Amino acid sequence: xTVDELPFLGVGLAYRxxxxxxxxxxxxxxxxxxxxxxxxxxxxxxxxxxARELAGLFPLVIHGVDLSIGTxxxxxxxxxxxxxxxxxxxxxxxxxDHLCMxxxxxxxxxxxxxxxxxxxxxxxxxxxxxxxxxVVDCPFLLENISYYFQVPPCSMTEAEFLREVFTRCDxxxxxxxxxxxxxARNNGYxxxxxxxxxxxxxxxxxxxxxxxxxxxxxxxxxxxPIHPEVFELLRYSAGRMPRLKGAIIERDQAIPPTPELLDxxxxxxxxLAAEWAPPHRSATTSQLSWL
Amino acid sequence: MPxxxxxxxxxxxxxxxxxxxxxxxxxxxxxxxxxxxxxxGESLRSIDRHRLEIFSRAILSNRFGRIAESLPRxxxxxxxxxxxxxxxxxxxxxxxxKIHREGLAFxxxxxxxxxxxxxxxxxxxxLAYEAHLxxxxxxxxxxxxxxxxxxxPQELLADDGPLDRLVPRKLRHHRLLExxxxxxxxxxxxxxxxxxxxxxxxxxxxLAHIEPxxxxxxxxxxxxxxxxxxxxxxxxxxxxxxxxxxxxxxxxELANEAEFRTSCLxxxxxxxxxxxxxxxxx
Numbered sequence: 001x002t003v004d005e006l007p008f009l010g011v012g013l014a015y016r017x018x019x020x021x022x023x024x025x026x027x028x029x030x031x032x033x034x035x036x037x038x039x040x041x042x043x044x045x046x047x048x049x050x051a052r053e054l055a056g057l058f059p060l061v062i063h064g065v066d067l068s069i070g071t072x073x074x075x076x077x078x079x080x081x082x083x084x085x086x087x088x089x090x091x092x093x094x095x096x097d098h099l100c101m102x103x104x105x106x107x108x109x110x111x112x113x114x115x116x117x118x119x120x121x122x123x124x125x126x127x128x129x130x131x132x133x134x135v136v137d138c139p140f141l142l143e144n145i146s147y148y149f150q151v152p153p154c155s156m157t158e159a160e161f162l163r164e165v166f167t168r169c170d171x172x173x174x175x176x177x178x179x180x181x182x183x184a185r186n187n188g189y190x191x192x193x194x195x196x197x198x199x200x201x202x203x204x205x206x207x208x209x210x211x212x213x214x215x216x217x218x219x220x221x222x223x224x225p226i227h228p229e230v231f232e233l234l235r236y237s238a239g240r241m242p243r244l245k246g247a248i249i250e251r252d253q254a255i256p257p258t259p260e261l262l263d264x265x266x267x268x269x270x271x272l273a274a275e276w277a278p279p280h281r282s283a284t285t286s287q288l289s290w291l
Numbered sequence: 292m293p294x295x296x297x298x299x300x301x302x303x304x305x306x307x308x309x310x311x312x313x314x315x316x317x318x319x320x321x322x323x324x325x326x327x328x329x330x331x332g333e334s335l336r337s338i339d340r341h342r343l344e345i346f347s348r349a350i351l352s353n354r355f356g357r358i359a360e361s362l363p364r365x366x367x368x369x370x371x372x373x374x375x376x377x378x379x380x381x382x383x384x385x386x387x388x389k390i391h392r393e394g395l396a397f398x399x400x401x402x403x404x405x406x407x408x409x410x411x412x413x414x415x416x417x418l419a420y421e422a423h424l425x426x427x428x429x430x431x432x433x434x435x436x437x438x439x440x441x442x443x444p445q446e447l448l449a450d451d452g453p454l455d456r457l458v459p460r461k462l463r464h465h466r467l468l469e470x471x472x473x474x475x476x477x478x479x480x481x482x483x484x485x486x487x488x489x490x491x492x493x494x495x496x497x498l499a500h501i502e503p504x505x506x507x508x509x510x511x512x513x514x515x516x517x518x519x520x521x522x523x524x525x526x527x528x529x530x531x532x533x534x535x536x537x538x539x540x541x542x543x544e545l546a547n548e549a550e551f552r553t554s555c556l557x558x559x560x561x562x563x564x565x566x567x568x569x570x571x572x573x
Binding site for chain 1: 345348388
């Protein structure tokens with residue numbers, strides 16, 4: 001299925017085991033769920049069953065953390081084969097990971113680590129995406145991360161880097177608006193201006209979350225309600241994302257009572273209903289009463 | 292020209308505090324000792340130090356969270372010592388990409404670090420319990436044995452006829468632990484977040500096993516049951532188990548008592564229903 005053939009899924013939640021019961025109890029309120037791919041790789045067999053069960057209840061997408069697409073030495077085919085397997089179990093409509101590195105030379109970093117904004121890294125990402133596309137047979141998205149330091153050499157701005165990556169690589173953009181907000185605050189630029197300079201027409205999915213501040217730096221901890229400014233970024237940019245297929249709220253720590261998450265989801269729906277026009281009315285969009 | 296080697300250096304610098312300190316604070320000649328190309332060393336020094344430290348702390352905090360998640364009761368008992376021990380662990384162990392691997396690596400480190408008089412004294416027991424459980428849950432092959440043919444124990448044990456042709460065999464996803472405290476009573480107290488004021492020493496044999504859905508089962512074994520469990524060696528027939536169990540207990544006369552024999556076979560049925568052993572016709 002190509003991106004243009006994908007249905008619009010709506011607004012959903014990043015699935016976490018801790019809130020499984022709450023999600024199931026409110027299943028009609030979540031348009032779709034996003035599973036962390038790595039929670040189903042090299043894991044006990046009941047996880048596979050869980051992915052299959054969830055696939056029977058919700059449309060699913062999968063989101064990885066360990067691909068390390070920015071590693072110059074290349075991505076691991078063995079890992080990709082496992083991603084492909086998770087996609088099959090979950091019937092995920094697309095797979096995504098982060099535009100960063102999480103390992104180098106066999107050393108795990110266990111954190112989304114920034115990469116150089118330079119042509120050589122763009123080329124490394126292009127090669128790696130090619131490998132991904134050979135193994136994982138669904139649309140593939142890459143997410144912009146929150147970066148707390150810049151890795152030299154940086155001959156491009158982040159916006160230029162994203163433009164190059166999403167022009168040259170066979171992948172789509174998972175735009176994390178909270179990361180846009182964090183990076184703009186942390187690195188002293190204007191988030192709205194940033195949005196004007198990245199390829200919004202390549203955005204297929206959105207992430208929204210809230211984080212902590214440490215030492216004057218905003219961190220992407222997924223531990224707080226979505227910042228009001230992030231909703232403003234959504235309002236500002238939504239109308240320019242013709243291929244948008246869904247938005248996900250991420251919450252990993254200090255998970256609030258479900259009604260608070262549902263309220264945040266409704267707020268995203270309100271903004272999308274007002275600012276985002278689907279390119280055409282599909283069967284799926286017609287089922288979403290809020291749209 | 293920074294590239295592959297520089298990515299390696301970044302990965303080392305953000306996960307290894309000592310290397311970071313030496314590479315950033317030491318004179319440039321130290322780079323050669325650390326295997327760092329001078330150009331890469333210069334590039335590393337051009338990164339905002341404050342932010343590099345914040346990022347490195349986030350990695351440590353993430354790792355600490357993973358350990359606390361995988362070994363929650365051990366972390367609780369370590370209390371205020373946990374951060375110090377954890378930082379020491381991180382100095383010698385790079386991050387693992389899976390929570391359970393991080394937990395198991397820390398458990399191994401902690402076993403080596405605990406002195407002869409750990410505080411509280413039952414900490415090694417709780418650590419052993421949590422580490423074995425973690426290992427059991429993630430050292431699966433296929434399906435925790437859910438696909439293994441396990442005949443209905445009640446049916447097989449119902450009459451004496453086939454017992455001499457019925458050979459019990461241990462399945463894989465369980466472990467017998469010998470602990471120095473009543474872990475069954477201790478766990479629910481620890482799960483409330485406060486270590487008990489007093490825990491009496493008491494030998495406890497715990498059979499931990501994993502069910503096909505990945506949940507953990509526990510069974511405290513009495514001495515006769517331990518004997519029975521050890522008598523299951525994949526060769527002895529079910530009919531011989533009461534005698535072997537009695538021999539292990541050092542009370543051979545028990546083997547001839549009908550009540551003892553009935554108890555042994557009932558216990559064998561219990562182990563089979565928990566998928567600790569399979570009963571197969573020889």
